[in-house]
Amino acid sequence: MTTVDQPREPALPSERGLSRSYPRPRRAPLNWVRGRGLAAFVFLLPLLFVFGAFSWYPIVRTAIMAFQHTNFVQAPTWAGFQNFAAVWHDPQFPIAVRNTIYFAFLALIFGYPIPLIAAVLMSQVRKRRGLYSVLAYLPVVIPPVVGVLLWKTFYDASSQGVFNTILHWVGLGPYPWLQSQQWAMPSLVLYSTWANAGATIIIYLAALIGVNPELYEAASVDGAGLLRKVWHVTLPQIRGVLLVTMILQIIGTAQVFLEPYLFTDGGPVHATLTVMLLIYDYAFGNSLGGDYGMATALSLMLAGFLAVFSLVYWRLTRSWSTA
Amino acid sequence: MKSTRVAMIVAVAVVLGVGASTAAGSTRSATNVTISVASLIPGSTQQAINQFNAQVAQFEKKNPTIKVKPTQYQWTAPTFAAKLAAGTLPTVFEVPFTDARTLGDHGQLANLTPYFEKLPYHKKYNKAVLAEGTDAKGQIIALPKGAYAQALHYNRALFQQAGLNPNKPPTTWAQIRTDARIITQKTGKPGYVEMAKNDNTAGWILTTLVYALGGRMETGTGTHAKATLDNKYTIQALNMLKTMRWTDNSMGSNFDLGWSDINQAFAAGGVGMYISGSDVYTNLVQAYNVDPSIYGVTTIPLANNKTAGVLGGGTLAAVRPNANKAELAAAMKWISFFYEQPLVSKGQAIRNAKTLVANKQPVGVPALPLFNRKQYELANSWIEPYINVPIGHMKPFLNGIFTQNLIPEPEASTQSVYAALNAVVEAVLTNKSTNVQQMLQQANAQAQAAIKQGS
Numbered sequence: 081m082t083t084v085d086q087p088r089e090p091a092l093p094s095e096r097g098l099s100r101s102y103p104r105p106r107r108a109p110l111n112w113v114r115g116r117g118l119a120a121f122v123f124l125l126p127l128l129f130v131f132g133a134f135s136w137y138p139i140v141r142t143a144i145m146a147f148q149h150t151n152f153v154q155a156p157t158w159a160g161f162q163n164f165a166a167v168w169h170d171p172q173f174p175i176a177v178r179n180t181i182y183f184a185f186l187a188l189i190f191g192y193p194i195p196l197i198a199a200v201l202m203s204q205v206r207k208r209r210g211l212y213s214v215l216a217y218l219p220v221v222i223p224p225v226v227g228v229l230l231w232k233t234f235y236d237a238s239s240q241g242v243f244n245t246i247l248h249w250v251g252l253g254p255y256p257w258l259q260s261q262q263w264a265m266p267s268l269v270l271y272s273t274w275a276n277a278g279a280t281i282i283i284y285l286a287a288l289i290g291v292n293p294e295l296y297e298a299a300s301v302d303g304a305g306l307l308r309k310v311w312h313v314t315l316p317q318i319r320g321v322l323l324v325t326m327i328l329q330i331i332g333t334a335q336v337f338l339e340p341y342l343f344t345d346g347g348p349v350h351a352t353l354t355v356m357l358l359i360y361d362y363a364f365g366n367s368l369g370g371d372y373g374m375a376t377a378l379s380l381m382l383a384g385f386l387a388v389f390s391l392v393y394w395r396l397t398r399s400w401s402t403a
Numbered sequence: 404m405k406s407t408r409v410a411m412i413v414a415v416a417v418v419l420g421v422g423a424s425t426a427a428g429s430t431r432s433a434t435n436v437t438i439s440v441a442s443l444i445p446g447s448t449q450q451a452i453n454q455f456n457a458q459v460a461q462f463e464k465k466n467p468t469i470k471v472k473p474t475q476y477q478w479t480a481p482t483f484a485a486k487l488a489a490g491t492l493p494t495v496f497e498v499p500f501t502d503a504r505t506l507g508d509h510g511q512l513a514n515l516t517p518y519f520e521k522l523p524y525h526k527k528y529n530k531a532v533l534a535e536g537t538d539a540k541g542q543i544i545a546l547p548k549g550a551y552a553q554a555l556h557y558n559r560a561l562f563q564q565a566g567l568n569p570n571k572p573p574t575t576w577a578q579i580r581t582d583a584r585i586i587t588q589k590t591g592k593p594g595y596v597e598m599a600k601n602d603n604t605a606g607w608i609l610t611t612l613v614y615a616l617g618g619r620m621e622t623g624t625g626t627h628a629k630a631t632l633d634n635k636y637t638i639q640a641l642n643m644l645k646t647m648r649w650t651d652n653s654m655g656s657n658f659d660l661g662w663s664d665i666n667q668a669f670a671a672g673g674v675g676m677y678i679s680g681s682d683v684y685t686n687l688v689q690a691y692n693v694d695p696s697i698y699g700v701t702t703i704p705l706a707n708n709k710t711a712g713v714l715g716g717g718t719l720a721a722v723r724p725n726a727n728k729a730e731l732a733a734a735m736k737w738i739s740f741f742y743e744q745p746l747v748s749k750g751q752a753i754r755n756a757k758t759l760v761a762n763k764q765p766v767g768v769p770a771l772p773l774f775n776r777k778q779y780e781l782a783n784s785w786i787e788p789y790i791n792v793p794i795g796h797m798k799p800f801l802n803g804i805f806t807q808n809l810i811p812e813p814e815a816s817t818q819s820v821y822a823a824l825n826a827v828v829e830a831v832l833t834n835k836s837t838n839v840q841q842m843l844q845q846a847n848a849q850a851q852a853a854i855k856q857g858s
Contacts, residue, residue: 347601347659
């Protein structure tokens with residue numbers, strides 16, 4: 081018995097990886113139009129335009145400007161690697177890097193576990209879980225500038241400040257908060273945790289819903305308490321989400337700008353000067369036009385570092401992710 | 404399939420519509436010209452806005468082919484740089500004395516020379532003031548709006564509460580220190596507050612203190628200037644602040660106040676004394692409705708040496724470099740009408756004063772002459788019946804300012820010099836054990852590098 085090879089349809093998504101893929105047959109232009117290809121392209125056009133104009137074009141321009149001297153009025157001149165060298169030799173550069181790492185570290189120590197703990201506790205609550213979710217998410221919907229202005233009154237360094245008044249009731253303070261080189265960065269992290277925890281809590285709550293309840297029941301039968309259940313069931317089950325939120329947090333904190341810009345403007349004495357704020361200062365800190373070449377050069381350096389870091393992180397944690 | 408076609412047509416129409424509307428937006432009438440002009444700072448009171456709009460209406464009536472679009476505007480170093488880069492400054496905007504020449508040299512301001520020479524009063528300008536708006540090629544690239552001398556503003560009510568005589572404000576730095584301490588002790592409010600924000604206001608005020616003691620921040624001009632931030636007078640000024648902050652505890656507990664913040668705090672009655680430009684009363688009224696009865700202003704005490712002086716500065720009106728000929732001509736008409744004529748034309752001065760008074764805006768705020776003292780006094784005599792500021796409370800300043808030695812801001816890389824000093828002021832006010840000398844040396848090196856680069 082002989083068989084005749086028949087042209088085969090492309091593999092379904094569920095088949096991919098299980099069977100060999102075959103080359104897709106070429107379609108005639110007319111068939112492409114009839115098969116709604118043109119319609120899809122027309123619908124794609126606005127999206128391409130928006131992405132092109134507001135994402136890709138600025139990225140390309142940034143890469144070019146990093147190698148130029150320009151003030152946006154006179155013709156730009158090529159600078160080679162001068163802007164990168166200037167950033168590297170700027171005494172404020174290591175300060176900004178150190179502060180950014182410090183912010184990321186504090187945020188990781190305090191800002192990362194708090195939403196997880198809150199989500200686990202909220203998942204245990206049987207009544208009014210929705211209300212708690214809303215309360216946790218509320219800071220996220222408050223416009224950041226409003227939030228910062230609110231917290232500025234909390235951080236008022238006088239004895240009439242909100243935090244200092246509360247602490248006075250228990251015999252503490254007053255503390256200088258934003259007015260001290262030692263206290264300023266932890267104060268920013270505290271605000272940042274309050275402002276951003278809600279979104280992460282919602283992600284964790286969604287992930288916790290996906291954990292099979294039978295696993296908790298089995299753990300209970302084995303005599304496990306809440307902490308052991310969290311350690312042996314919850315954390316392993318949501319480790320994929322945990323790893324993703326961790327890299328997102330690290331990338332986010334490496335680009336921290338809003339808090340130091342609005343609270344302290346990088347002070348006191350550069351104690352809260354971050355890499356993003358330094359980029360901003362290069363570009364706009366000098367009223368005579370700033371150094372856009374240095375600003376874009378440092379932007380490229382930061383983007384390159386984060387890309388490499390993300391790749392290494394992904395490679396290192398690939399085997400720990402959910403199978 | 405039909406619905407897909409309809410959707411396709413809609414999508415194409417939307418894309419084409421965007422393009423068409425963009426094209427329509429860029430068309431302009433050939434006869435009429437529209438210019439945007441810097442108006443008031445954000446947060447100004449409705450009365451201040453009404454007053455400005457009334458002046459716009461007067462201008463448009465006189466110039467029917469020109470449409471003026473007021474744009475809220477406040478010069479701060481970062482926002483100005485961002486708008487400059489983005490090309491979103493209004494057609495007519497304001498820059499401080501410190502920046503105009505460099506911006507002009509960089510081709511970032513329009514050349515006003517041909518229009519300037521047609522102004523009937525162009526020969527009357529004070530040459531030193533006009534030089535602030537003249538670039539290296541000798542082109543006029545900005546015209547003066549106003550000039551100020553730094554002054555000591557004080558809260559008369561707090562003086563009274565503290566048992567001090569508000570008609571006898573301090574005349575020495577030792578008295579300022581004593582009065583600040585008494586005000587804090589008796590009222591609980593900070594006796595002396597200083598701008599110490601990392602937006603260059605900290606450096607600006609420290610430079611004022613150093614000038615008053617007899618020091619300078621640089622010698623020479625241009626990229627060959629030598630930074631002298633670490634001179635003995637700067638150390639003296641910082642040590643004085645250190646004592647008031649840490650020994651007397653008379654400076655309060657918030658040390659991140661910028662220009663607007665400190666004005667707001669003063670108008671709210673929370674500041675005993677502070678240093679700012681002599682013309683700041685306008686902002687105190689326009690933005691914060693200050694109670695005139697609490698306001699007092701006097702000259703900054705100068706040390707008893709030949710080099711001591713008061714820092715003076717000012718603001719200039721400039722035009723965007725990409726303004727076309729019609730816009731440029733219209734912009735110059737507005738500059739002349741709004742900024743200059745009230746100082747040289749009796750009719751315009753009185754009209755201007757009447758509009759301000761009708762809208763409860765200040766008339767008679769202390770300033771320095773843009774032309775000459777004779778012209779200044781003449782212009783003041785025209786508006787005398789309309790003066791509504793507490794002129795009696797301003798006498799200590801008005802009586803003393805013309806005897807003081809007026810010194811311009813550092814000429815080379817002014818904002819960079821101030822930026823280098825910001826951290827030093829912050830350090831002294833937030834860290835008791837700051838090594839002043841070491842920090843000043845670092846600041847001096849930073850300023851010198853900026854001067855060398857011309858940035």
